[in-house]
Amino acid sequence: MVEKTAQDLDASEKTLKARYGAQAAGFIIVKICVLIVLTALGVLIGFIVMKGFGVVNFEFLTAMPKNGMIEGGIFPAILGTFLLSMGALLFALPTGILTAVWLTEYATSKKFVRIIRIGINSLAGVPSIVFGLFGLAFFVKFMQFGPSLLSGSLVLGILILPTVIGSSEEALLTVPRAFKEASLSLGATRWETMYKVILPNSVSGIITGVILSVGRAAGETAPILMTGATFYMARLPDSIFSKVMALPYHIYALMTEGSHKEQTAIAYGTALVLLMLVIAINSAAIYIRIRARRARKW
Amino acid sequence: MDESIRISVKKFNAWYGEKHALKDVDIEIPRNRIVAMIGPSGCGKSTFLRSINRMNDLIEGFKAQGSMLLDDRDIYDKDIDVTKLRRNVGMVFQKPNPFPMTIAENISYGLRINRMFKGKKDMLLQVEKSLIEAGLWEEVKDDLDKSAFELSGGQQQRLCIARALVIRPQVILMDEPTASLDPISTAKIEELIQVLKKEYTIVIVTHNMQQAARVADRTAFFMLGEIVEYGDTAKMFTKPDKKITEDYITGRFG
Ligand SMILES: Nc1ncnc2c1ncn2[C@@H]1O[C@H](COP(=O)(O)OP(=O)(O)OP(=O)(O)O)[C@@H](O)[C@H]1O
Ligand SMILES: [Mg+2]
Numbered sequence: 001m002v003e004k005t006a007q008d009l010d011a012s013e014k015t016l017k018a019r020y021g022a023q024a025a026g027f028i029i030v031k032i033c034v035l036i037v038l039t040a041l042g043v044l045i046g047f048i049v050m051k052g053f054g055v056v057n058f059e060f061l062t063a064m065p066k067n068g069m070i071e072g073g074i075f076p077a078i079l080g081t082f083l084l085s086m087g088a089l090l091f092a093l094p095t096g097i098l099t100a101v102w103l104t105e106y107a108t109s110k111k112f113v114r115i116i117r118i119g120i121n122s123l124a125g126v127p128s129i130v131f132g133l134f135g136l137a138f139f140v141k142f143m144q145f146g147p148s149l150l151s152g153s154l155v156l157g158i159l160i161l162p163t164v165i166g167s168s169e170e171a172l173l174t175v176p177r178a179f180k181e182a183s184l185s186l187g188a189t190r191w192e193t194m195y196k197v198i199l200p201n202s203v204s205g206i207i208t209g210v211i212l213s214v215g216r217a218a219g220e221t222a223p224i225l226m227t228g229a230t231f232y233m234a235r236l237p238d239s240i241f242s243k244v245m246a247l248p249y250h251i252y253a254l255m256t257e258g259s260h261k262e263q264t265a266i267a268y269g270t271a272l273v274l275l276m277l278v279i280a281i282n283s284a285a286i287y288i289r290i291r292a293r294r295a296r297k298w
Numbered sequence: 299m300d301e302s303i304r305i306s307v308k309k310f311n312a313w314y315g316e317k318h319a320l321k322d323v324d325i326e327i328p329r330n331r332i333v334a335m336i337g338p339s340g341c342g343k344s345t346f347l348r349s350i351n352r353m354n355d356l357i358e359g360f361k362a363q364g365s366m367l368l369d370d371r372d373i374y375d376k377d378i379d380v381t382k383l384r385r386n387v388g389m390v391f392q393k394p395n396p397f398p399m400t401i402a403e404n405i406s407y408g409l410r411i412n413r414m415f416k417g418k419k420d421m422l423l424q425v426e427k428s429l430i431e432a433g434l435w436e437e438v439k440d441d442l443d444k445s446a447f448e449l450s451g452g453q454q455q456r457l458c459i460a461r462a463l464v465i466r467p468q469v470i471l472m473d474e475p476t477a478s479l480d481p482i483s484t485a486k487i488e489e490l491i492q493v494l495k496k497e498y499t500i501v502i503v504t505h506n507m508q509q510a511a512r513v514a515d516r517t518a519f520f521m522l523g524e525i526v527e528y529g530d531t532a533k534m535f536t537k538p539d540k541k542i543t544e545d546y547i548t549g550r551f552g
Contacts, residue, residue, distance in 0.1 A: 110358060183397075185462070186384070186385070186408040187382065187386075192411055196407075297447040
Protein backbone atom coordinates (compact mmCIF):
# COMPACT_ATOMS: atom_id res chain seq x y z
CA MET A 1 0.00 0.00 0.00
CA VAL A 2 1.18 3.50 -0.66
CA GLU A 3 -0.88 5.39 1.84
CA LYS A 4 0.53 8.82 2.62
CA THR A 5 1.90 9.29 6.11
CA ALA A 6 1.86 12.53 8.04
CA GLN A 7 5.59 12.92 7.40
CA ASP A 8 5.08 12.69 3.66
CA LEU A 9 2.54 15.50 3.80
CA ASP A 10 4.93 17.56 5.90
CA ALA A 11 7.65 17.00 3.33
CA SER A 12 5.42 18.07 0.48
CA GLU A 13 4.45 21.14 2.44
CA LYS A 14 8.11 22.00 2.83
CA THR A 15 8.78 21.65 -0.87
CA LEU A 16 5.70 23.75 -1.48
CA LYS A 17 7.27 26.53 0.58
CA ALA A 18 10.45 26.25 -1.46
CA ARG A 19 8.43 26.44 -4.65
CA TYR A 20 6.64 29.56 -3.49
CA GLY A 21 10.02 31.02 -2.60
CA ALA A 22 11.31 30.35 -6.08
CA GLN A 23 8.19 31.94 -7.53
CA ALA A 24 8.61 35.06 -5.41
CA ALA A 25 12.25 35.37 -6.46
CA GLY A 26 11.26 34.95 -10.09
CA PHE A 27 8.64 37.69 -9.87
CA ILE A 28 11.11 40.06 -8.27
CA ILE A 29 13.58 39.58 -11.10
CA VAL A 30 10.84 40.09 -13.65
CA LYS A 31 9.72 43.29 -11.93
CA ILE A 32 13.24 44.64 -11.78
CA CYS A 33 13.68 44.07 -15.50
CA VAL A 34 10.44 45.84 -16.31
CA LEU A 35 11.48 48.71 -14.07
CA ILE A 36 14.82 49.04 -15.86
CA VAL A 37 13.10 49.18 -19.23
CA LEU A 38 10.55 51.74 -18.10
CA THR A 39 13.19 53.91 -16.46
CA ALA A 40 15.38 53.86 -19.53
CA LEU A 41 12.41 54.82 -21.69
CA GLY A 42 11.28 57.51 -19.26
CA VAL A 43 14.74 59.03 -18.92
CA LEU A 44 15.22 59.04 -22.68
CA ILE A 45 11.92 60.74 -23.41
CA GLY A 46 12.23 63.10 -20.45
CA PHE A 47 15.71 64.12 -21.49
CA ILE A 48 14.73 64.88 -25.07
CA VAL A 49 11.61 66.74 -23.99
CA MET A 50 13.49 68.83 -21.44
CA LYS A 51 16.27 69.78 -23.77
CA GLY A 52 14.15 70.28 -26.84
CA PHE A 53 10.96 71.74 -25.47
CA GLY A 54 12.27 75.31 -25.35
CA VAL A 55 12.67 75.74 -29.09
CA VAL A 56 9.58 73.94 -30.33
CA ASN A 57 6.84 76.34 -31.25
CA PHE A 58 4.60 77.06 -34.21
CA GLU A 59 7.31 78.84 -36.16
CA PHE A 60 9.77 76.04 -35.50
CA LEU A 61 7.39 73.59 -37.11
CA THR A 62 6.31 75.68 -40.06
CA ALA A 63 9.12 78.02 -41.07
CA MET A 64 12.17 77.60 -43.26
CA PRO A 65 15.54 77.61 -41.51
CA LYS A 66 17.16 81.03 -41.39
CA ASN A 67 20.51 82.58 -40.76
CA GLY A 68 22.71 79.55 -41.34
CA MET A 69 20.30 77.21 -39.55
CA ILE A 70 20.56 78.81 -36.15
CA GLU A 71 17.21 80.52 -36.47
CA GLY A 72 13.82 79.86 -38.04
CA GLY A 73 12.19 76.46 -38.30
CA ILE A 74 12.67 72.97 -39.56
CA PHE A 75 9.71 72.69 -41.87
CA PRO A 76 11.72 71.37 -44.84
CA ALA A 77 13.10 68.59 -42.69
CA ILE A 78 9.62 67.60 -41.49
CA LEU A 79 8.30 67.68 -45.03
CA GLY A 80 11.35 65.77 -46.28
CA THR A 81 10.92 63.01 -43.73
CA PHE A 82 7.26 62.81 -44.60
CA LEU A 83 7.99 62.55 -48.32
CA LEU A 84 10.75 59.99 -47.86
CA SER A 85 8.48 57.84 -45.69
CA MET A 86 5.63 58.07 -48.17
CA GLY A 87 7.97 57.22 -51.03
CA ALA A 88 9.28 54.23 -49.12
CA LEU A 89 5.71 53.16 -48.45
CA LEU A 90 4.69 53.56 -52.07
CA PHE A 91 7.41 51.16 -53.04
CA ALA A 92 7.35 48.71 -50.13
CA LEU A 93 3.59 48.36 -49.70
CA PRO A 94 2.61 46.77 -53.01
CA THR A 95 5.87 44.90 -53.42
CA GLY A 96 5.80 43.59 -49.87
CA ILE A 97 2.14 42.56 -49.84
CA LEU A 98 2.34 40.82 -53.19
CA THR A 99 5.49 38.99 -52.14
CA ALA A 100 3.74 37.87 -48.96
CA VAL A 101 0.71 36.75 -50.98
CA TRP A 102 2.95 34.73 -53.21
CA LEU A 103 4.88 33.22 -50.32
CA THR A 104 1.80 32.17 -48.38
CA GLU A 105 -0.58 31.22 -51.16
CA TYR A 106 1.06 30.57 -54.45
CA ALA A 107 4.55 29.22 -54.04
CA THR A 108 4.32 25.48 -54.63
CA SER A 109 7.83 24.48 -53.67
CA LYS A 110 8.30 24.62 -49.90
CA LYS A 111 12.05 24.47 -50.32
CA PHE A 112 12.12 27.49 -52.60
CA VAL A 113 9.94 29.41 -50.17
CA ARG A 114 12.31 28.55 -47.34
CA ILE A 115 15.28 29.85 -49.32
CA ILE A 116 13.45 33.08 -50.11
CA ARG A 117 12.47 33.49 -46.46
CA ILE A 118 16.06 33.08 -45.38
CA GLY A 119 16.99 35.73 -47.95
CA ILE A 120 14.36 38.13 -46.66
CA ASN A 121 15.35 37.57 -43.05
CA SER A 122 18.99 38.19 -43.83
CA LEU A 123 17.94 41.39 -45.55
CA ALA A 124 16.37 42.44 -42.26
CA GLY A 125 19.70 41.91 -40.52
CA VAL A 126 21.79 43.99 -42.90
CA PRO A 127 23.11 47.16 -41.22
CA SER A 128 21.34 50.20 -42.55
CA ILE A 129 24.55 51.89 -43.68
CA VAL A 130 25.02 49.00 -46.09
CA PHE A 131 21.64 49.80 -47.60
CA GLY A 132 22.85 53.37 -47.96
CA LEU A 133 25.96 52.22 -49.75
CA PHE A 134 23.93 50.00 -52.04
CA GLY A 135 21.58 52.88 -52.77
CA LEU A 136 24.48 55.09 -53.63
CA ALA A 137 25.93 52.55 -56.03
CA PHE A 138 22.68 51.39 -57.57
CA PHE A 139 20.05 54.15 -57.53
CA VAL A 140 22.23 57.23 -57.35
CA LYS A 141 25.01 56.14 -59.71
CA PHE A 142 23.91 53.22 -61.84
CA MET A 143 20.29 54.25 -62.37
CA GLN A 144 21.40 57.87 -62.42
CA PHE A 145 18.65 59.07 -60.11
CA GLY A 146 21.29 61.16 -58.36
CA PRO A 147 21.08 61.88 -54.63
CA SER A 148 17.36 62.57 -54.52
CA LEU A 149 14.01 62.01 -52.91
CA LEU A 150 13.54 59.10 -55.30
CA SER A 151 16.80 57.35 -54.42
CA GLY A 152 16.35 57.92 -50.71
CA SER A 153 12.77 56.64 -50.78
CA LEU A 154 13.74 53.53 -52.69
CA VAL A 155 16.53 52.71 -50.26
CA LEU A 156 14.20 53.19 -47.29
CA GLY A 157 11.60 51.12 -49.10
CA ILE A 158 14.02 48.23 -49.47
CA LEU A 159 15.06 48.66 -45.87
CA ILE A 160 11.51 48.17 -44.58
CA LEU A 161 10.60 45.51 -47.12
CA PRO A 162 11.43 42.55 -44.83
CA THR A 163 9.18 43.96 -42.10
CA VAL A 164 6.38 44.65 -44.53
CA ILE A 165 6.63 41.14 -45.99
CA GLY A 166 6.88 39.56 -42.56
CA SER A 167 3.91 41.34 -41.04
CA SER A 168 1.82 40.85 -44.18
CA GLU A 169 2.56 37.14 -44.17
CA GLU A 170 1.63 36.94 -40.53
CA ALA A 171 -1.62 38.79 -41.16
CA LEU A 172 -2.49 36.62 -44.16
CA LEU A 173 -1.86 33.46 -42.19
CA THR A 174 -4.20 34.46 -39.39
CA VAL A 175 -7.18 34.23 -41.74
CA PRO A 176 -8.79 30.89 -40.89
CA ARG A 177 -8.22 28.12 -43.36
CA ALA A 178 -11.97 27.43 -43.21
CA PHE A 179 -12.73 30.67 -45.09
CA LYS A 180 -10.33 29.75 -47.80
CA GLU A 181 -11.74 26.26 -48.18
CA ALA A 182 -15.30 27.58 -48.23
CA SER A 183 -14.42 29.98 -51.00
CA LEU A 184 -12.63 27.38 -53.08
CA SER A 185 -15.44 24.89 -52.56
CA LEU A 186 -17.83 27.37 -54.19
CA GLY A 187 -15.79 27.41 -57.35
CA ALA A 188 -13.68 30.48 -56.66
CA THR A 189 -10.19 30.55 -58.10
CA ARG A 190 -7.22 30.95 -55.81
CA TRP A 191 -6.90 34.57 -56.88
CA GLU A 192 -10.56 35.34 -56.21
CA THR A 193 -10.22 33.67 -52.83
CA MET A 194 -7.20 35.81 -52.13
CA TYR A 195 -8.66 39.19 -52.95
CA LYS A 196 -12.25 38.61 -51.90
CA VAL A 197 -11.74 36.66 -48.69
CA ILE A 198 -8.18 36.52 -47.45
CA LEU A 199 -6.94 40.04 -48.17
CA PRO A 200 -10.00 41.90 -46.85
CA ASN A 201 -9.72 39.94 -43.62
CA SER A 202 -6.06 40.61 -43.11
CA VAL A 203 -5.85 44.19 -44.27
CA SER A 204 -5.82 45.74 -40.82
CA GLY A 205 -2.99 43.44 -39.73
CA ILE A 206 -1.05 44.35 -42.82
CA ILE A 207 -1.62 48.07 -42.31
CA THR A 208 -0.50 47.88 -38.69
CA GLY A 209 2.75 46.21 -39.65
CA VAL A 210 3.34 48.62 -42.47
CA ILE A 211 2.76 51.70 -40.34
CA LEU A 212 5.19 50.44 -37.74
CA SER A 213 7.81 49.99 -40.41
CA VAL A 214 7.17 53.49 -41.71
CA GLY A 215 7.96 54.74 -38.24
CA ARG A 216 11.25 52.97 -38.55
CA ALA A 217 11.93 54.44 -41.99
CA ALA A 218 11.21 57.95 -40.71
CA GLY A 219 13.95 57.69 -38.12
CA GLU A 220 16.72 56.22 -40.25
CA THR A 221 19.76 58.33 -41.10
CA ALA A 222 22.37 56.02 -42.57
CA PRO A 223 20.40 54.89 -45.63
CA ILE A 224 19.64 58.43 -46.76
CA LEU A 225 23.00 59.90 -45.85
CA MET A 226 24.46 59.24 -49.26
CA THR A 227 21.31 58.86 -51.30
CA GLY A 228 19.30 62.00 -50.99
CA ALA A 229 19.44 63.81 -47.67
CA THR A 230 20.97 67.21 -47.57
CA PHE A 231 21.85 69.50 -44.71
CA TYR A 232 20.42 72.66 -46.09
CA MET A 233 18.08 73.70 -48.86
CA ALA A 234 16.92 77.20 -49.60
CA ARG A 235 13.76 75.93 -51.29
CA LEU A 236 11.38 73.08 -50.73
CA PRO A 237 11.88 70.00 -52.93
CA ASP A 238 9.98 70.38 -56.20
CA SER A 239 10.46 67.02 -57.88
CA ILE A 240 11.34 63.46 -57.07
CA PHE A 241 14.84 64.27 -58.23
CA SER A 242 15.33 67.05 -55.68
CA LYS A 243 17.45 66.46 -52.67
CA VAL A 244 15.55 66.66 -49.43
CA MET A 245 16.18 67.60 -45.85
CA ALA A 246 15.19 65.02 -43.25
CA LEU A 247 14.75 65.13 -39.47
CA PRO A 248 17.29 62.49 -38.40
CA TYR A 249 19.95 63.77 -40.74
CA HIS A 250 19.23 67.31 -39.66
CA ILE A 251 20.02 66.36 -36.08
CA TYR A 252 23.22 64.69 -37.13
CA ALA A 253 24.33 67.63 -39.21
CA LEU A 254 23.53 70.20 -36.53
CA MET A 255 25.63 68.34 -33.99
CA THR A 256 28.59 67.60 -36.21
CA GLU A 257 28.96 70.72 -38.35
CA GLY A 258 29.34 74.37 -37.37
CA SER A 259 29.97 75.62 -33.89
CA HIS A 260 27.08 77.89 -32.89
CA LYS A 261 25.75 76.96 -29.51
CA GLU A 262 22.15 77.49 -30.73
CA GLN A 263 22.63 74.44 -32.89
CA THR A 264 22.47 72.08 -29.95
CA ALA A 265 19.12 73.43 -28.81
CA ILE A 266 17.72 73.20 -32.33
CA ALA A 267 19.03 69.66 -32.62
CA TYR A 268 17.18 68.65 -29.47
CA GLY A 269 14.09 70.41 -30.70
CA THR A 270 14.34 68.47 -33.92
CA ALA A 271 14.86 65.26 -31.99
CA LEU A 272 11.72 66.00 -30.01
CA VAL A 273 9.74 66.53 -33.19
CA LEU A 274 11.07 63.28 -34.62
CA LEU A 275 10.30 61.42 -31.43
CA MET A 276 6.76 62.76 -31.36
CA LEU A 277 6.33 61.85 -35.00
CA VAL A 278 7.44 58.27 -34.45
CA ILE A 279 5.30 57.95 -31.33
CA ALA A 280 2.32 59.33 -33.24
CA ILE A 281 2.89 56.87 -36.07
CA ASN A 282 3.19 53.93 -33.70
CA SER A 283 0.13 55.01 -31.76
CA ALA A 284 -1.83 55.10 -34.99
CA ALA A 285 -0.71 51.55 -35.69
CA ILE A 286 -1.69 50.38 -32.23
CA TYR A 287 -5.04 52.13 -32.51
CA ILE A 288 -5.79 50.41 -35.81
CA ARG A 289 -4.78 47.06 -34.37
CA ILE A 290 -7.02 47.43 -31.33
CA ARG A 291 -9.95 48.52 -33.43
CA ALA A 292 -9.46 45.65 -35.84
CA ARG A 293 -9.25 43.15 -32.97
CA ARG A 294 -12.55 44.40 -31.65
CA ALA A 295 -14.23 44.32 -35.02
CA ARG A 296 -12.97 40.85 -35.76
CA LYS A 297 -15.62 38.20 -35.42
CA TRP A 298 -13.55 35.09 -35.76
CA MET B 299 -36.37 4.53 -59.83
CA ASP B 300 -33.46 6.12 -61.52
CA GLU B 301 -30.44 4.35 -60.11
CA SER B 302 -27.86 5.69 -62.52
CA ILE B 303 -24.42 6.22 -61.07
CA ARG B 304 -23.14 9.71 -60.37
CA ILE B 305 -19.78 8.95 -58.81
CA SER B 306 -17.90 5.80 -59.57
CA VAL B 307 -14.69 5.03 -57.72
CA LYS B 308 -12.33 2.18 -58.55
CA LYS B 309 -9.11 1.20 -56.84
CA PHE B 310 -8.72 4.68 -55.43
CA ASN B 311 -5.66 5.25 -53.25
CA ALA B 312 -4.53 8.37 -51.46
CA TRP B 313 -1.44 9.33 -49.52
CA TYR B 314 -0.38 12.20 -47.27
CA GLY B 315 3.34 11.97 -47.82
CA GLU B 316 4.18 8.43 -46.68
CA LYS B 317 0.86 7.94 -44.92
CA HIS B 318 -1.39 5.67 -46.98
CA ALA B 319 -4.79 7.13 -46.08
CA LEU B 320 -7.09 5.42 -48.59
CA LYS B 321 -6.51 1.90 -49.85
CA ASP B 322 -8.14 0.49 -52.97
CA VAL B 323 -11.45 2.15 -52.35
CA ASP B 324 -14.25 0.93 -54.63
CA ILE B 325 -17.64 2.57 -54.39
CA GLU B 326 -20.51 3.64 -56.61
CA ILE B 327 -22.68 6.53 -55.54
CA PRO B 328 -26.06 6.72 -57.24
CA ARG B 329 -27.72 9.89 -58.39
CA ASN B 330 -30.25 11.51 -56.06
CA ARG B 331 -29.34 9.33 -53.16
CA ILE B 332 -27.83 9.97 -49.79
CA VAL B 333 -24.74 7.96 -49.00
CA ALA B 334 -23.34 7.97 -45.49
CA MET B 335 -19.72 7.29 -44.58
CA ILE B 336 -19.15 5.87 -41.15
CA GLY B 337 -16.13 4.48 -39.37
CA PRO B 338 -13.75 5.11 -36.51
CA SER B 339 -11.78 8.33 -36.25
CA GLY B 340 -8.85 8.54 -38.64
CA CYS B 341 -10.15 5.86 -41.00
CA GLY B 342 -10.16 8.17 -44.01
CA LYS B 343 -13.75 9.40 -44.32
CA SER B 344 -12.82 13.05 -44.63
CA THR B 345 -9.95 12.19 -46.90
CA PHE B 346 -12.35 10.39 -49.20
CA LEU B 347 -14.88 13.21 -49.13
CA ARG B 348 -12.25 15.86 -49.78
CA SER B 349 -10.91 13.80 -52.65
CA ILE B 350 -14.19 14.20 -54.49
CA ASN B 351 -13.86 17.99 -54.80
CA ARG B 352 -10.07 17.84 -54.79
CA MET B 353 -9.87 19.91 -51.63
CA ASN B 354 -6.91 17.78 -50.62
CA ASP B 355 -4.92 19.28 -53.47
CA LEU B 356 -4.21 22.12 -51.04
CA ILE B 357 -2.33 19.79 -48.76
CA GLU B 358 1.36 19.53 -49.39
CA GLY B 359 2.38 15.95 -50.14
CA PHE B 360 -1.11 14.67 -50.99
CA LYS B 361 -1.15 12.09 -53.77
CA ALA B 362 -4.05 10.24 -55.37
CA GLN B 363 -4.13 7.22 -57.63
CA GLY B 364 -6.84 5.14 -59.23
CA SER B 365 -10.04 6.25 -60.84
CA MET B 366 -12.76 8.47 -59.52
CA LEU B 367 -15.38 9.30 -62.10
CA LEU B 368 -17.99 12.01 -61.79
CA ASP B 369 -20.53 11.50 -64.57
CA ASP B 370 -17.97 9.42 -66.44
CA ARG B 371 -15.20 12.00 -66.28
CA ASP B 372 -12.18 11.31 -64.14
CA ILE B 373 -11.91 13.91 -61.40
CA TYR B 374 -8.15 13.45 -61.35
CA ASP B 375 -7.69 13.68 -65.10
CA LYS B 376 -5.10 16.29 -65.85
CA ASP B 377 -7.48 18.06 -68.25
CA ILE B 378 -10.11 18.53 -65.59
CA ASP B 379 -10.77 22.10 -64.53
CA VAL B 380 -10.64 22.01 -60.73
CA THR B 381 -12.48 25.30 -60.33
CA LYS B 382 -15.35 23.99 -62.44
CA LEU B 383 -15.32 20.69 -60.60
CA ARG B 384 -15.64 22.42 -57.24
CA ARG B 385 -18.38 24.62 -58.57
CA ASN B 386 -20.33 21.44 -59.34
CA VAL B 387 -19.48 19.61 -56.14
CA GLY B 388 -20.53 21.67 -53.15
CA MET B 389 -19.22 21.16 -49.66
CA VAL B 390 -20.51 21.70 -46.15
CA PHE B 391 -17.89 21.55 -43.44
CA GLN B 392 -17.88 20.13 -39.95
CA LYS B 393 -17.69 23.49 -38.26
CA PRO B 394 -20.04 26.11 -39.67
CA ASN B 395 -17.78 28.47 -41.59
CA PRO B 396 -19.72 31.46 -42.87
CA PHE B 397 -17.61 34.25 -44.32
CA PRO B 398 -17.21 37.37 -42.18
CA MET B 399 -19.81 39.11 -44.31
CA THR B 400 -23.53 39.76 -44.10
CA ILE B 401 -26.01 36.93 -44.43
CA ALA B 402 -26.98 38.03 -47.93
CA GLU B 403 -23.37 38.44 -49.01
CA ASN B 404 -22.54 34.98 -47.76
CA ILE B 405 -25.13 33.47 -50.06
CA SER B 406 -24.50 35.72 -53.02
CA TYR B 407 -20.76 35.09 -52.91
CA GLY B 408 -21.08 31.99 -55.09
CA LEU B 409 -23.43 33.78 -57.48
CA ARG B 410 -21.02 36.65 -57.88
CA ILE B 411 -17.97 34.42 -58.28
CA ASN B 412 -19.69 32.28 -60.89
CA ARG B 413 -21.51 35.22 -62.50
CA MET B 414 -24.82 33.49 -62.11
CA PHE B 415 -27.26 36.38 -61.83
CA LYS B 416 -28.88 38.98 -64.03
CA GLY B 417 -29.14 42.13 -61.99
CA LYS B 418 -29.68 42.77 -58.33
CA LYS B 419 -33.28 41.64 -58.27
CA ASP B 420 -32.45 38.27 -59.71
CA MET B 421 -29.64 37.90 -57.22
CA LEU B 422 -31.90 38.61 -54.25
CA LEU B 423 -34.45 36.18 -55.63
CA GLN B 424 -31.88 33.43 -55.79
CA VAL B 425 -30.61 34.25 -52.33
CA GLU B 426 -34.15 34.02 -51.01
CA LYS B 427 -34.82 30.76 -52.82
CA SER B 428 -31.77 29.01 -51.40
CA LEU B 429 -32.46 30.32 -47.91
CA ILE B 430 -35.98 28.90 -48.19
CA GLU B 431 -34.56 25.59 -49.34
CA ALA B 432 -32.22 25.53 -46.39
CA GLY B 433 -35.13 26.27 -44.08
CA LEU B 434 -33.59 29.48 -42.84
CA TRP B 435 -35.56 32.15 -44.65
CA GLU B 436 -38.23 32.73 -42.03
CA GLU B 437 -35.58 33.22 -39.36
CA VAL B 438 -33.36 35.65 -41.23
CA LYS B 439 -35.51 37.44 -43.80
CA ASP B 440 -35.40 40.70 -41.84
CA ASP B 441 -31.72 40.43 -41.00
CA LEU B 442 -30.15 39.85 -44.39
CA ASP B 443 -27.73 42.71 -43.84
CA LYS B 444 -26.61 41.52 -40.45
CA SER B 445 -23.33 39.76 -39.97
CA ALA B 446 -23.56 36.01 -40.40
CA PHE B 447 -21.74 35.65 -37.09
CA GLU B 448 -24.79 36.88 -35.24
CA LEU B 449 -26.59 33.65 -36.08
CA SER B 450 -26.57 30.61 -33.82
CA GLY B 451 -24.38 27.65 -34.71
CA GLY B 452 -27.28 25.72 -36.20
CA GLN B 453 -28.43 28.71 -38.22
CA GLN B 454 -24.89 29.28 -39.41
CA GLN B 455 -24.70 25.71 -40.63
CA ARG B 456 -27.97 26.07 -42.52
CA LEU B 457 -26.58 29.30 -43.95
CA CYS B 458 -23.57 27.35 -45.16
CA ILE B 459 -25.89 24.82 -46.75
CA ALA B 460 -27.81 27.62 -48.46
CA ARG B 461 -24.52 29.05 -49.63
CA ALA B 462 -23.63 25.72 -51.18
CA LEU B 463 -27.10 25.29 -52.73
CA VAL B 464 -27.36 28.67 -54.37
CA ILE B 465 -24.93 27.80 -57.14
CA ARG B 466 -26.85 24.60 -57.93
CA PRO B 467 -24.16 21.98 -57.64
CA GLN B 468 -24.79 18.38 -58.69
CA VAL B 469 -23.26 16.78 -55.65
CA ILE B 470 -23.11 18.01 -52.06
CA LEU B 471 -20.44 16.72 -49.72
CA MET B 472 -21.10 17.06 -46.01
CA ASP B 473 -18.38 16.36 -43.47
CA GLU B 474 -20.07 15.78 -40.11
CA PRO B 475 -22.42 18.72 -40.73
CA THR B 476 -24.17 18.35 -37.39
CA ALA B 477 -21.19 17.47 -35.21
CA SER B 478 -21.18 20.85 -33.51
CA LEU B 479 -24.93 21.31 -33.27
CA ASP B 480 -27.65 20.66 -30.71
CA PRO B 481 -30.36 18.00 -31.28
CA ILE B 482 -32.96 20.44 -32.60
CA SER B 483 -30.64 22.00 -35.16
CA THR B 484 -29.50 18.51 -36.06
CA ALA B 485 -33.05 17.36 -36.67
CA LYS B 486 -33.70 20.37 -38.89
CA ILE B 487 -30.65 19.67 -40.96
CA GLU B 488 -31.48 16.00 -41.28
CA GLU B 489 -34.95 16.90 -42.56
CA LEU B 490 -33.36 19.29 -44.98
CA ILE B 491 -30.99 16.65 -46.29
CA GLN B 492 -33.93 14.37 -47.01
CA VAL B 493 -35.59 17.07 -49.08
CA LEU B 494 -32.40 17.95 -50.92
CA LYS B 495 -31.87 14.49 -52.29
CA LYS B 496 -34.63 15.10 -54.82
CA GLU B 497 -32.26 17.37 -56.64
CA TYR B 498 -28.82 16.52 -55.42
CA THR B 499 -26.57 13.60 -54.77
CA ILE B 500 -25.41 13.79 -51.19
CA VAL B 501 -22.42 12.21 -49.51
CA ILE B 502 -22.40 12.67 -45.76
CA VAL B 503 -19.78 11.72 -43.19
CA THR B 504 -21.14 11.08 -39.74
CA HIS B 505 -20.12 9.64 -36.40
CA ASN B 506 -23.72 9.33 -35.41
CA MET B 507 -25.06 5.86 -36.23
CA GLN B 508 -28.68 6.89 -35.79
CA GLN B 509 -28.12 9.74 -38.17
CA ALA B 510 -26.76 7.41 -40.82
CA ALA B 511 -29.67 5.05 -40.24
CA ARG B 512 -32.19 7.90 -40.43
CA VAL B 513 -31.00 9.77 -43.49
CA ALA B 514 -28.88 7.54 -45.70
CA ASP B 515 -30.05 5.27 -48.50
CA ARG B 516 -26.70 3.59 -48.50
CA THR B 517 -23.90 3.42 -46.00
CA ALA B 518 -20.21 2.75 -46.37
CA PHE B 519 -18.21 1.52 -43.42
CA PHE B 520 -14.56 2.59 -43.49
CA MET B 521 -11.73 1.20 -41.45
CA LEU B 522 -8.03 1.96 -41.69
CA GLY B 523 -8.45 3.52 -45.10
CA GLU B 524 -10.48 0.70 -46.61
CA ILE B 525 -14.15 0.23 -47.23
CA VAL B 526 -15.10 -2.80 -45.19
CA GLU B 527 -18.70 -2.90 -46.22
CA TYR B 528 -20.99 -0.87 -48.44
CA GLY B 529 -24.64 -1.34 -49.10
CA ASP B 530 -28.24 -0.58 -48.32
CA THR B 531 -28.47 1.28 -45.03
CA ALA B 532 -31.42 -0.79 -43.84
CA LYS B 533 -29.60 -4.02 -44.46
CA MET B 534 -26.36 -2.74 -43.02
CA PHE B 535 -28.02 -1.79 -39.76
CA THR B 536 -30.01 -4.99 -39.44
CA LYS B 537 -28.02 -7.79 -41.11
CA PRO B 538 -24.52 -6.61 -41.92
CA ASP B 539 -22.38 -9.05 -43.89
CA LYS B 540 -19.38 -8.71 -41.66
CA LYS B 541 -19.03 -9.25 -37.96
CA ILE B 542 -16.82 -6.22 -37.58
CA THR B 543 -19.43 -3.95 -39.15
CA GLU B 544 -21.99 -5.19 -36.70
CA ASP B 545 -19.58 -4.66 -33.82
CA TYR B 546 -18.93 -1.09 -34.88
CA ILE B 547 -22.55 -0.20 -35.49
CA THR B 548 -23.64 -1.59 -32.18
CA GLY B 549 -20.84 0.18 -30.42
CA ARG B 550 -19.03 -2.94 -29.33
CA PHE B 551 -15.65 -1.59 -30.26
CA GLY B 552 -14.25 1.86 -29.99
N1 LIG C 1 -3.29 16.93 -43.68
C1 LIG C 1 -2.89 15.72 -43.34
N2 LIG C 1 -1.57 15.40 -43.33
C2 LIG C 1 -1.17 14.16 -42.98
N3 LIG C 1 -1.97 13.17 -42.61
C3 LIG C 1 -3.29 13.42 -42.59
C4 LIG C 1 -3.81 14.70 -42.95
N4 LIG C 1 -5.16 14.65 -42.84
C5 LIG C 1 -5.44 13.41 -42.41
N5 LIG C 1 -4.33 12.66 -42.27
C6 LIG C 1 -4.27 11.25 -41.85
O1 LIG C 1 -5.02 10.46 -42.73
C7 LIG C 1 -5.83 9.53 -42.02
C8 LIG C 1 -7.27 9.73 -42.38
O2 LIG C 1 -7.71 10.98 -41.89
P1 LIG C 1 -9.17 11.53 -42.10
O3 LIG C 1 -9.18 12.94 -41.69
O4 LIG C 1 -9.61 11.23 -43.48
O5 LIG C 1 -9.98 10.64 -41.05
P2 LIG C 1 -11.51 10.69 -40.67
O6 LIG C 1 -12.05 9.35 -40.95
O7 LIG C 1 -12.19 11.84 -41.32
O8 LIG C 1 -11.43 10.90 -39.12
P3 LIG C 1 -12.42 11.73 -38.17
O9 LIG C 1 -13.61 10.88 -37.99
O10 LIG C 1 -11.64 11.85 -36.91
O11 LIG C 1 -12.72 13.02 -38.82
C9 LIG C 1 -5.53 9.74 -40.56
O12 LIG C 1 -4.64 8.75 -40.14
C10 LIG C 1 -4.90 11.09 -40.48
O13 LIG C 1 -3.92 11.10 -39.47
MG1 LIG D 1 -13.01 13.71 -40.59
